[in-house]
Amino acid sequence: MELRLLQYFLAVVREENISRAxxxxxxxxxxxxxxxxxxxxxxxxTLFVRGCRFELTDAGVMLKHRAEEVVGLMAKxxxxxxxxxxxxxxxxxxxGGLYAMHVLPPIMASFRELYPKVxxxxxxxxxxxxxxxxxxxxxxxxxxxxxxxxSKFDYLRMADRERWGVxxxxxxxxxxxxxIVKEDLKGEPLITSDRLFVQKELEAWFGDMYSELDxxxxxNIITNAVNIVADGIASALTIEGAVRQFCxxxxxxxxxxxxxxxxxxxxxKKFRSGFSAAGAFLDHFKAQYGN
Numbered sequence: 001m002e003l004r005l006l007q008y009f010l011a012v013v014r015e016e017n018i019s020r021a022x023x024x025x026x027x028x029x030x031x032x033x034x035x036x037x038x039x040x041x042x043x044x045x046t047l048f049v050r051g052c053r054f055e056l057t058d059a060g061v062m063l064k065h066r067a068e069e070v071v072g073l074m075a076k077x078x079x080x081x082x083x084x085x086x087x088x089x090x091x092x093x094x095x096g097g098l099y100a101m102h103v104l105p106p107i108m109a110s111f112r113e114l115y116p117k118v119x120x121x122x123x124x125x126x127x128x129x130x131x132x133x134x135x136x137x138x139x140x141x142x143x144x145x146x147x148x149x150x151s152k153f154d155y156l157r158m159a160d161r162e163r164w165g166v167x168x169x170x171x172x173x174x175x176x177x178x179x180i181v182k183e184d185l186k187g188e189p190l191i192t193s194d195r196l197f198v199q200k201e202l203e204a205w206f207g208d209m210y211s212e213l214d215x216x217x218x219x220n221i222i223t224n225a226v227n228i229v230a231d232g233i234a235s236a237l238t239i240e241g242a243v244r245q246f247c248x249x250x251x252x253x254x255x256x257x258x259x260x261x262x263x264x265x266x267x268x269k270k271f272r273s274g275f276s277a278a279g280a281f282l283d284h285f286k287a288q289y290g291n
Contacts, residue, residue: 003074005039006067008032009047013064016054073137088117089277094130095122095143097222097242100158100264103289104143111284118277126195126220134269140278145239146263147197153267156289162262164202165255166190167222167243168235172252179257182206187214189234191225194218202237205260 008025012032015021022032040047047060056064095101112118123133127144134142135152144150145162166180174184182205190213192202203210216234219225222242228234229251236243239262240253247253266289268282 006071008035010067087115087277087280090119090121091278091281092121092139093141094139096126096145098143098264099162099241100160107285107288111281142267144265144267150265150267154270155265155267158264162239162241162264163255164239164260165253166235167238167253169232170252175252180254181257182209189214189216190237191217191219191234192237194220
């Protein structure tokens with residue numbers, strides 16, 4: 001299958017119309033229609049629902065995700081090899097809402113002073129999704145909350161600890177407390193992480209009481225839960241770094257007692273080539289942050 005066909009397919013998906021996509025691609029509509037029909041024949045699957053409204057079939061949705069990965073990876077390869085003489089290109093970094101992220105901006109800025117043609121692409125999700133994209137080669141680096149399996153990566157452990165607590169509305173009865181103990185959360189509707197490793201850590205902290213918690217919902221990133229907290233439906237068990245930007249006159253974060261905190265790691269794929277912008281950034285990061 002030609003890469004060009006996947007690029008054409010994604011253009012049709014973006015424009016939601018064959019005619020508009022043909023204009024963007026500078027090809028005729030009949031040509032693009034034939035290309036899409038050929039793609040369907042090659043895959044042995046119908047990708048579009050033919051009718052008044054543009055709609056992808058289940059096979060079309062699956063191809064969209066895979067095509068985005070393939071096209072993105074090819075663009076990354078071309079970008080890395082096109083900047084060998086004068087260092088430039090895109091460095092992609094994935095992270096959740098971690099306090100340790102405060103380390104990265106000044107290092108990124110000082111690196112860009114050395115190499116102004118470099119740009120950064122930031123991706124936000126939990127550690128499991130970031131790991132997957134690192135393994136696929138779609139991210140250069142990840143900042144991951146432990147516990148996490150990093151056996152496939154090289155890494156540096158960050159000095160900052162990620163402190164757990166409860167994110168709640170400021171008018172919540174528990175908001176007056178300096179710390180939250182596990183007994184405070186009996187009967188409280190809670191939102192918590194969907195990561196199995198994290199749930200195991202929370203289970204160890206709560207002990208026998210864990211099975212009695214009222215889990216209203218789970219999240220992969222805390223921003224999905226902020227509206228639920230804002231409506232007073234539930235409070236969120238989360239790390240402080242993930243909600244710092246939301247704490248204001250409406251919300252507060254109260255740490256757990258005894259303290260529950262976790263470390264984080266800055267990771268990258270093993271055996272990375274040193275000639276790329278990402279390789280140079282890694283050397284710069286190590287020099288600035290230390291081994």
